[in-house]
Amino acid sequence: MSAFQHLDELALLKRSNPPSAFVLVEASAERHLLARMEFHGVTHRSLWRLESMNGLEQHAPHLCQVEPGSDFDRWLGEHYDRLALTWLFSRRPFAELWQHLRRFSKFEDQGRFFFLRLGHPDALHTYVASLSHAPAPLARLFAEGGIEALYFHGPHSGLSRWVQPLFEQQDDSAAIFDGCLVWHEVTAKVGS
Structure with a gap:
């Protein structure tokens, strides 16, 4: 089964029907992930400048x-069942999307720089949830x-959640409203 078939089975494609789907993932999610993307000719780029970041x-x-x-x-x-990704x-x-996300990959606090692990779904989920009551950011x-x-997919932590900003919300009685975000718990259909 392809990744898109997994998304379709979870009814995620019917909800949004976007023109493009992208994945945010850490290189460590799979031992040979970067080589695999190169082999398949997948358009990909790191959000971090890695030249001076050994380790x-x-x-x-x-x-x-x-x-x-x-x-x-x-x-x-x-x-799919073992890859953590968003x-x-x-x-x-x-x-344009890559350039946009790069702005969120690093922040400064008291003269020290910190890198956000945007490629790890648990970390990105926590970050997005922390902004639920901050409309501008x-x-x-x-x-x-x-x-x-x-859509946060973290099989090792059991994370499987879809989030939209309030302005993108479509009618769904199972939605959980939190500030400016609308969350949907995603579960596999019975028998799938």
Whole structure:
């Protein structure tokens, strides 16, 4: 089963139907992930500048574009149950989305720089949840509507949640409203 078939089975594609799907993932999610993306010709780039960051390469978040029906889509689907990643559904082109997300990968506090692990779904989930009552930063993160939704997939931690900004909300009685965010718990259908 391909990764897109997994998303379809979870009814995530019906909810948003975006033109493009992207994945944020750490290089350490799979031993040969970067080589696999190169092999399949997947458009991808690190959000961190790695030239001067010895030892952090494996934690670097990578943005990659996943095309439905591609070889990489099939490979991702075969390893889906063990890969921790976040899906982004966006109308923005890859280069613009990459540039946008780079702004959120590092922050300064009291003269010290910290890198956010945007490629790890648990860390990104915590960060997004912390912004639920901060409309301006949340709107910036979601690119003023350019990012429609995020799906956090963390099989090791049991994380499986879909989040949209309030302005993207579609009618759903199972939704959990938290400040400016609308959360959806995602569970596999019985018998799947």
